[in-house]
Amino acid sequence: MPDxxxxxxxxxxxxxxxxxxxxxxxxATARRLAADGATAMVLVDRNGEALHALGxxxxxxxxxxxxxxxQDILSEEGWDGVEHGVTHHWxxxxxxxxxxxxxxxxxxxxxxxxxWRAVVSVNLDGxxxxxxxxxxxxxxxGAAVVVSSASAMKAEPGTAAYGASKAAGLQLARVAAKExxxxxxxxNAILPGGVETPIWQGVPAFDALVTETxxxxxxxxxxxxxxxxxxxxxxxxxxxxxxxxxxxPAAHSMTGSALVVDGGYML
Numbered sequence: 001m002p003d004x005x006x007x008x009x010x011x012x013x014x015x016x017x018x019x020x021x022x023x024x025x026x027x028a029t030a031r032r033l034a035a036d037g038a039t040a041m042v043l044v045d046r047n048g049e050a051l052h053a054l055g056x057x058x059x060x061x062x063x064x065x066x067x068x069x070x071q072d073i074l075s076e077e078g079w080d081g082v083e084h085g086v087t088h089h090w091x092x093x094x095x096x097x098x099x100x101x102x103x104x105x106x107x108x109x110x111x112x113x114x115x116w117r118a119v120v121s122v123n124l125d126g127x128x129x130x131x132x133x134x135x136x137x138x139x140x141x142g143a144a145v146v147v148s149s150a151s152a153m154k155a156e157p158g159t160a161a162y163g164a165s166k167a168a169g170l171q172l173a174r175v176a177a178k179e180x181x182x183x184x185x186x187x188n189a190i191l192p193g194g195v196e197t198p199i200w201q202g203v204p205a206f207d208a209l210v211t212e213t214x215x216x217x218x219x220x221x222x223x224x225x226x227x228x229x230x231x232x233x234x235x236x237x238x239x240x241x242x243x244x245x246x247x248x249p250a251a252h253s254m255t256g257s258a259l260v261v262d263g264g265y266m267l
Contacts, residue, residue, distance in 0.1 A: 008091065008092070008139055008140075009139055009140050009141040009184075010093075010094040010095070010138065010139040010140065010141040010142035010143070011094055012036070012094065012095065012143075012247060012248045012249055013033045013036050013037060013038040013094065013095045013244070013247060013248075014038065014039055014040075014093075014094025014095055014139075014142075015038070015039055015040045015041075015042070015086070015090045015092070015093050015094050015095070016030075016033045016038045016040070016041050016042065016093070016094065016095040016096070016097070017041075017042040017043075017044070017082075017086070017093050017095070017096045017097070017134065017137075018030050018033070018041065018042070018043055018044065018096075018097040018099060019044040019045070019073055019097070019098055019099050019100040019126075019130055020044070020045060020073075020099040020100030020101065020147075021043035021044055021045045021051060021054065021099070022043075022045035022046075022047040022050035022051045022053075022054055023045075023047070023050055023197070023198050024195070024197030024198055024199060024236050025099055025147060025192070025195060025197060025236045025239045025240065025243075026045070026097070026099040026100070027050075027054055027236070028235075028236035028237050028239065028240035029097050029099065029236075029239075029240040029243050029244070030043055030054060030058065031057075031058070031240070032237070032240040032241060032243070032244050033095065033097075033244060033247075034058045034061070034062045034064050035062070036244060036248075038062075038064060038095075039064070039065065039090075040064065040065035040066070040067070040089070040090055041058065041064055041065070041066055041067070042067045042069065042082065042085075042086060042093070043055060043066065043067070043068050043069065044069040044071060044073065044082070044100070044130075045069075045070065045100070046070070046071070046072055047070075048070035051068055051070055052068060052070075055068045065089075067082075067085055067086070067089065069081075069082055073100045073122065073126035073129060073130055074121060074122065074125055074126050074129065076129065079129050079130070079132070079133045082133060083133050083136060083137060086137055087137070091139075092137050092138065092139045092142075093134065093137040093138050093139065093142060094138070094139055094142050094143075095142065095143055095144070095247045096130075096131075096134040096137075096138060096142070096143070096144035096145070097144070097145050097147070097243055097247075098127055098130045098131060098134070098144065098145065098146045098147060098169075099147040100122070100126055100130070101122060101123045101126070101127075101147065101165075101166075102118070102119055102122045102123065102199075103119070103162050103199055103203075104118065104119050104161055104162060105158045105159065105162075105203070106158055106160070106161070107157060107158055107160070108160045111160060111161060115161065116160070116161045118161075119161035119162055119165055120161055120164070120165045120168075122165075123162070123165035123166060123168075123169060124165045124168045124169055124172070127146060127169045127172060128172060131144065131146070131172060131173075131176055131187075135176060135179065135180060135185070138180070138183075138185050140183045140184050140185070141183075141184040141185070142184075142185050142186075143185065143186040143187070143188075143246065143247045143248075143251075144173075144176070144180075144185070144186070144187045144188075144247075145187075145188055145189065145190055145243050145246045145247060146169055146170070146172070146173040146187065146188070146189045146190075147189075147190055147192070147239075147243070148166045148167075148169050148170045148173070148189045148190065148191045148258070149162070149163070149166040149191055149192060149193075150191050150192065150193040150260060150262040150265055150266060151163040151166050151167075152166040152167040152169070152170045152191055152258075153167070153170075153191065153258075153260070153266065154265065154266050166191075169189070170189050170191070170258060173187050173188065173189040173256070174187075174189075174256045177255040177256035178256065180255075181255060186246075186251070186252075186254065186255040187255060187256065188246045188251070188254055188255060188256065188257045188258075188259065189257070189258045189259070190239065190242055190243055190246065190258075190259045190261060191258055191259065191260045191261065191262065192234060192239050192261050192262065193227070193228065193233070193234070193260075193261065193262025193263055193265040193266075194220070194223065194224055194227060194228065194233035194234070194262075194263065194265070195233055195234045195235070195236060195239055196216075196217075196220050196233050196234070196235055196236070197236055200216075200220075206219060206223075209222060209223065220232075220233050224263065227263075227265055228262065228263030228264050228265050229263065229264035229267055230263040230264050231263075232263060233263065234261055234263065238261070239261060242259060242261055246259065
């Protein structure tokens with residue numbers, strides 16, 4: 001009988017998909033995976049201008065093949081298009097980073113149903129739709145990381161929608177880890193605490209602190225001084241490095257794990 005080629009297995013970082021790729025942790029992770037030798041990148045974000053700027057940067061720096069998806073992660077039609085395009089061009093994915101998310105604040109007594117649904121739909125429904133596509137496209141031996149939050153495990157007043165949605169996303173990652181294990185697919189979560197990203201911009205308390213202290217960095221330092229024993233928040237590049245570790249062969253025996261990176265916030 002003729003030899004039959006085995007099904008292709010994932011290599012790190014290989015063909016990568018990153019959501020929320022245009023800024024913050026997503027952009028830092030895209031840069032890190034490109035630097036680590038990704039053969040192609042599927043970058044997803046609602047901010048088309050920033051997404052294409054990042055694409056141009058990565059193409060010039062690394063000559064990498066790119067598939068830029070200017071879409072909402074809640075669009076089933078959009079994900080159908082991603083699945084078709086990835087299958088056509090590369091046959092599958094090797095690494096996936098599910099990062100896109102939103103935040104809001106409000107006590108349970110004061111939170112409107114509309115505000116609740118706005119956060120939960122993106123952070124949970126969007127994670128589900130992304131992960132569903134990922135589990136269909138990941139090659140045997142591939143890996144995914146869900147970006148959750150320390151708020152998934154530590155309760156704070158005013159974080160009902162955000163914390164509940166991130167806790168649900170963490171459980172979704174664990175279920176995916178069990179379902180993917182038979183094919184050697186690993187799914188882990190990372191739970192950052194405070195991270196110096198643009199998500200803080202427009203938050204009234206943060207904007208007021210920027211005005212008071214004179215700069216965003218001073219505002220971050222002030223908040224971290226109160227919130228974390230280490231006295232500082234993480235930089236996006238730091239989180240990107242830990243995501244890269246979870247995707248890499250160095251984490252070969254890790255699946256269903258929750259890597260907490262919070263400066264001691266939960267102590």
